[in-house]
Amino acid sequence: MTPLLTVSDLRTYFYTGAGIARSVDGVSFSVEPRETLGVVGESGCGKSVTALSILRLIQRPGRIEPGGRIEFEGKDLLQLPEPEIRRVRGNRIAMIFQEPMTALNPVFTVGEQIAEVVRVHAGASRKAAWERAVEMLTLMGIPAPAERARQYPHQLSGGMRQRVMIAMALVMNPALVIADEPTTALDVTIQAQILELLGDLQQRLGTSILLITHDLGVIAETAQRVIVMYAGEVVEQATVGELFAHPHHPYTEGLMQAMPRVGQERERLAVIPGTVPPPTAWPTGCRFRDRCPYAWERCEREHPPLYQIAGGDGRSHVSRCHLADEPERRAQAHAPLAARSNPAS
């Protein structure tokens, strides 16, 4: 199958007073048609900047460095002139943001905002665009859609606003939806509604979804494949089943152990000591080594490549960890460096 989107060696740097922040530093992945690819990682790992880079929404002092490629429907998005990329945004690739309150315009009704997308991209008449907006709200399962369309964002609840965002994203029937933490600001019962809706719409419309989240539970329930990001890089990539069954990278392993789960009592949570280093000063060698319980001298010396792991399900599983080369080291766990310098961890 030809991937719908192929990102190769994407680098997005921010030229700040504190130095060059290498927020996204050589990221490659692809999204297949009709699939949901999950992207997990903690704050500051480069997930959102990756998403914004795909749509070329990076503003100064940020810059997408030359050398990378973002291929989508036969075109390199990084080479498109501005008017053409604008035709892609909101049309072929749409984005759902985390905070629907700030992503929606407070002075226009939600119907007008959805209709605007149709008028801009399809050149539809006001009336036709409005009808399409109401139709989209109906599809989102919003009761009394014609009345809701005439309301302003502040008149809607958080879950309702997120449905409006999804309606705006899907109104042009895009090939790809980038959802950046679409349910993080919502309560769990509303989150369940929204995830169900997204899955349902994907089935019906055949959209691919790039789902960015910090919640491994959300990933497990919605994605088919996952990439784990850390310090501006992809550190692991696998199918969802494989990743949860056989996490390879110590960071992935740590994330899974640090998470309390319902129905699983534990005395003490495993922690990943320390914090994500600042993007202006990624450590040399392996960027996770200070927080890693297996790190040895090679990790300081040699920046690990993405190793192929013999996956349990015959599909690609890669991990940016020298353990792939020296698996016997996994038996030699020790206190990470960050735990020794920080008494709390």
Next chain:
Amino acid sequence: MTAPPAAPLLAVRDLTKYFPIKRGLLGRTAGAVKAVDGVSFELSPGETLGVVGESGCGKTTMGRAILRLIEPTSGEVRFEGTDIRALDAEGMRRLRRQMQIVFQDPFSSLNPRMTIGAIVREGLTIHRLAEGAAADARVRQLLDEVGLRPEYASRFPHEFSGGQRQRVGIARALSVEPRFIVCDEPVSALDVSVQAQVINLLQDLQRDRKLTYLFIAHDLSVVEHIADRVAVMYLGKIVELAAAADLYREPLMPYTQALLSAVPVPDPTLRKQRIVLTGDVPSPANPPPGCVFHPRCHHPAKDAACTRIIPPLELKGLSHWAACIKQPPTTVGWDAQQSAGATKQPERYLPVMQAVKG
């Protein structure tokens, strides 16, 4: 587990907090938001009571009303038998030494113009616990205890990450050696790996200092991990209260069932039967009559009586309280239910919520 023994540390009775809705030029009171509406519970020394519920359910308001950071509208809060609502300002100031709070947002709850040391030291000064070199030493010791380097005392909050700031907030609460701490979403703003560090710290401190926690959170898995008992709130009321293990194994109130079933399971081999609630939480300014959850309830015996009878929080099993007249046993007899229009007998309803392989 932790059934409340004879002398609770904290006893809350019928606590309410109504916020008036003012309309028009004259500020006429046009109604009230019933943020907390008749909440009762007890907390034993050394216990952690988790409080869960969705945004707007009143959990934060309840936590603050207990500390009188917000003045309650009515009800009783007794700390070791003392009715704190009867205390004057000086009495309250003295009692606050015993009762502290850790806030959710470590970015807005620390004064950006004060050093970490000054922030932690403030409580020592106010309560005249230490001054001069003794206070400095105490601050360094507290920072060390929460896992921060003592030399950080001279730095400002913006120099720290979210997790580190939350440790400062904890050190500040600990400085006056309280016995009871309201933890209001203390880890919600933190990343998973840092969240685990802070949870472990709170647990260590509880063990070492015999602290009692009221742990407010919307994350059900975090609460299950840290709490002995859990209270579930919906529209200002406690709708279920039980030992954590019982509540998660056998949730009786249909709202709790839906809430638990909505939590995503981080295991792709499990498929869970999910109760998806329709609609949003009703406005606390205009809660539904009868059981506040009835418009969204999926209990098969739901009928007209649910729209008329306010269900009492009653014992359904060993130390397991729930507010549902359709979940037996109930003190609201069938006669009373029938005269309120009931057509369906109460029946035990426990949807299969355990995730199943497949």
